[in-house]
Amino acid sequence: MLNTKRYLLPWVAGIFLLLFSCQREEPPLSGTFKGLEVPKHFPEPVYRFGENTPTEAGFSLGRKLFYEPLLSKDGSISCGSCHHQEAGFSDPGKAFSEGVNGKLGLRNSPAMANLAWFPSFMADGGINHIEVMPIAPLTDSLEMAESLSSILKKLQGHKTYPQLFEAAFGTDSITDQNLLYALAQFMALMVSANSKYDDLLNGKTTFSLPEERGLTLFREKCASCHQEPLLTDFSFRNNGLDLYSEDPGRARITLQESDRGKFKVPSLRNIAFTAPYMHDGRFNTLSEVLDHYGEGIKSTPNLAPELAALTLSETEKQDLLHFLSTLTDYKYITDTNFSNPQKN
Ligand code: HEC
Ligand code: HEC
Structure with missing residues (x-):
């Protein structure tokens, strides 16, 4: 007959040791630490x-x-x-x-x-x-x-x-x-610089036709503000969300009415995973965002001029969605060097 006690004891002790050591030590970083690599x-x-x-x-x-x-x-x-x-x-x-x-x-x-x-x-x-x-x-x-x-x-x-x-x-x-x-x-x-879009810029991949068409549209209609490759030019712009913005936006800092409803252009990196969207999270999906740019823009006096004439057809919206999904950097959102050290 097996002596279960004898078999179990080292296991139990092992588990305790493991728990104890997990509590005391942070897991080391993966890879060699290199500081900021541009x-x-x-x-x-x-x-x-x-x-x-x-x-x-x-x-x-x-x-x-x-x-x-x-x-x-x-x-x-x-x-x-x-x-x-x-x-x-x-x-x-x-x-x-x-x-x-x-x-x-x-x-x-x-x-x-x-x-x-x-x-x-x-x-x-x-x-x-x-x-x-x-x-x-x-x-x-x-x-x-x-x-x-x-x-x-x-x-x-x-x-x-x-x-x-x-x-x-x-x-x-x-x-x-x-x-x-x-x-x-x-x-x-x-x-974050390892999305499919980054790979394209570095000549490591090619885009599908819809992604390619999306990128062309993006460069035409969006990149004046969502400037490549960081996908923002860091300017403060009014993208026509409201006729009168309750949130003063940039005007909170400058106290200029001409800055009301202007917000920092956000980067679009990992955008497929960051819903809801805009400073107040009013849009739940990227389709809603594109419907806004296509037909929802309000002509407030502070509206960015290039948005006044923006139009997007349904096919253009689809192509843009394909492009936006190339901005996800799976390495970044799973990199254990950025995760909670208690959970590794
Ligand atoms: C309760 C939720 C909450 C917590 C906790 C929190 N943040 Fe934030 N964080 C926000 C919100 C909301 C904003 C946007 C505020 C704004 O734009 O006015 C923000 C903005 C930021 C930004 C600016 C990003 C940009 O695009 O300009 C950074 C960086 C940041 N947080 C880092 C931190 C750090 C570091 C901590 C911990 C010390 C922290 N946050 C804790 C909710 C939070
Ligand atoms: C005139 C500048 C400008 C142009 C052009 C522009 N945007 Fe924006 N975009 C902004 C600003 C400013 C915001 C942030 C508004 C806010 O926070 O309320 C924004 C927000 C967004 C967001 C939400 C980001 C988030 O994290 O919440 C998406 C997605 C987006 N834009 C996509 C696009 C696409 C796609 C186009 C082209 C069809 C485009 N934008 C054209 C200025 C611009």
Whole structure:
């Protein structure tokens, strides 16, 4: 007769050991850490890191912090709660995201990619540096609702963070600057440049006929704002959503009525996965977006002039949909170096 106890014991011990070691150690990054690699079809990035040279320890710390609910007031929300990797780091299916205590924010959570190329952040461009970007969500009462001083206290008293800051910045006394540096390292290295569209630009693939026709239409009708290859020119434009925009958009920053209803042109990278669309998440599908551009544009005084005469036939819409689906970067949305380290 088998002695089940004898067979089971090492297994049970093994499982305990595994659980224990998982809790203590972060999984290492896959591949060799190379810092920011500028894809060869991209322009030079805006963020040059300055004194914040990326290191493997700094990036890994930034990644851990990005998924750390401790950074919110009640310990329930992390950056990753509203920016989901599998959805291109947007908040899929939600027009507005929930912050602490289930409070809803005022704008749709955007996709995140290629942030090192961004001259400004937010739909109204209210933030102009990647290193200060996290202060807004960390402290906004509708998002993480926490104060920097309280975050620093929590991290300083934590069993692993002081060590991780020491490894990244040479000191275990945690400062707001090092917190922001680590998050900036993680965000700046979130590069998406491996979609079928990128492969086409790099001569590694060819498009189907509908994709090809979609790209031609896109270059004709869309790329003046959604400029290649980042698929945004980062300008603030009114794309005719409302006759009078309740959300002032860029005017919130400039206080100019002529900027009302102008929003930063969003990048369209991974767009098939980032629904709902626009600053308020009003469109649930890309077809609805194209119906808007085809026949829904409102002629507000601030409307971008090139949109006033835009028309799209049903076949053109289909071709554009084919092209837009080539913008999905499956490597990026599944890359374990950007995923929640607790879940690997
Ligand atoms: C409660 C949901 C929520 C949380 C939590 C959250 N964000 Fe966001 N994030 C948003 C929304 C909504 C916007 C768009 C705000 C706007 O445009 O006014 C945004 C915008 C951004 C942008 C600007 C992207 C662009 O296209 O300009 C970045 C970068 C960003 N968040 C990073 C972070 C980081 C880092 C954290 C954690 C420190 C974080 N977010 C936490 C919802 C959230
Ligand atoms: C005049 C500039 C301009 C042109 C031309 C333009 N767009 Fe846009 N687009 C914008 C702006 C600005 C927004 C963001 C509006 C908002 O957030 O409310 C936007 C948003 C979008 C979105 C939603 C993105 C998201 O993440 O929510 C999609 C999809 C889109 N445009 C596709 C297109 C397509 C396809 C065309 C061509 C048929 C096109 N756009 C032409 C300025 C433009």
